[in-house]
Amino acid sequence: MNVMSNDPYTTADGRRIGGVLMEMKNITLRFGGVVAIKDISFDIREGEIxxxxxxxxxGKSSMLNVMSGFYTPTEGEVWFEGCPRPQMRPYQVARQGIARTFQNIALFQGMSTLDNIMTGRITRMNSNLLNQALWWGKAEAEETVHREAVEKIIDFLEIQHIRKTPVGRLPYGLQKRVELGRALAAEPRILLLDEPMAGMNVEEKEDMCRFILDVNDEFGTTIALIEHDMGVVMDLSDRVVVMDYGKKIGDGTPDEVRSNPEVIDAYLGVSHD
Ligand SMILES: Nc1ncnc2c1ncn2[C@@H]1O[C@H](COP(=O)(O)OP(=O)(O)OP(=O)(O)O)[C@@H](O)[C@H]1O
Known part of the structure; x- marks a missing residue:
């Protein structure tokens, strides 16, 4: 099996990886004189992590922001489902099926777990504002559907016991889980995770790893995540892109990346702090 070819394949643990879903083509991103991303290309295949x-x-966050539509690349193109993506606002990208979490928790602190996750359904809501405000026919039926979807996510993430709790009162690890739930509520084609394990203790990291794997397995969600702790992602990922000073210095399976001399040098051997 050659995971770098475009043929669908089944992983050792029985997950099916399909064709290319998203492709970054020769992406360069400049902020004035700073080149955050230099001519980077890679793809993300359906069903993979x-x-x-x-x-x-x-340049990882910059790349994630290009993928989520928050930044427009200075050069290069983002392709989604085989077509170049026109310049879009982030909410339009979200409607295309791309959801994300943030490095610093971005939840509504005073709102309950349930209500926060419900906000993740916004891109899927159809009834107009008047109907929603007056709770008329279509809006009521829609609310029931959204509520069921949210309850399923709450069960899946094992957060029934905190469904009514304002998220500001929850420990960090649980807040991150609620944020994952909100992103999942959009039923994304691709889920972008911004350093999902940052700031967590060992137990919280293990939980988050398990949920990421379960999301991918149960819902078949394609997942792209950025992380600076190499150890954390090696057991999780099907393929890994390695960036250093805005350039791509490695791309392949965790084993390939681990044994890539440039990666060992730049990433493991030398501190850039
Ligand atoms: N909005 C911005 N304006 C100017 N320069 C920026 C901006 N965002 C990022 N940069 C610069 O681009 C480069 C890449 O930054 P980026 O945050 O993407 O890296 P990163 O790999 O995510 O880092 P970290 O792991 O510390 O979050 C850095 O030199 C940074 O200072």
């Missing part, structure tokens, strides 16, 4: 790793300042 794809990691982007690199030391601090490597």
């Amino acid at each position: 794809r990691a982007i790793i690199g030391p601090n300042g490597a």
Whole structure:
């Protein structure tokens, strides 16, 4: 099996990886004189867990922001489902089926777990504002459907006991789980995770790893995550892109990346702090 070819394949643990879903083509991103990303290309295949790793300042967040539509690349194109993506606002990208979490928790602190996750359904809501405000026919039926979807996610993430709790009162690890739930509520084609394990203790990291794997397995969600802790993603990912100083220095399976001399040098051997 050659995971770098475009043929669908089945992983050792029985998950099916399909064709290319998203492709970054020769992406360059400049902020004035700073080149955050230099001519990087890689793809993400349907059903896979794809990691982007690199030391601090490597350009990972910039790349995630290009993928989520928050930044428009200075050069290059983002392709989604075989077509170049026109310049879009982030909410339009979200409607296309791309959801994300944030490095710093971005939940509504005073709202309950349930209500926070419900906000993840916004891109899937159809009834107009008047109907929603007056709770008329279509809006009521829609609310029931959304509520069922949210309850399923709450069960799946094992957070029934905190469904009514304002998220500001929850420990960090649980807040991150609620944020994952909100992103999942959009039923994304691709889920972008921004350093999902950052700031967590060992137990919280293990939980988050398990949920990421379960999301991918149960819902077949394609996942792309950025992380600077290399160890964390190696057991999780099907393929890994390694960035350093805005350039791509490695791309392949965790084993390939681990044994890539440039990666060992840049990432493991030398501190860039
Ligand atoms: N909005 C911005 N304006 C100017 N320069 C920026 C901006 N965002 C990022 N940069 C610069 O681009 C480079 C890459 O930064 P980026 O945050 O993407 O790296 P990173 O790999 O995510 O780092 P970290 O792991 O520390 O979050 C850095 O030199 C950074 O200072």
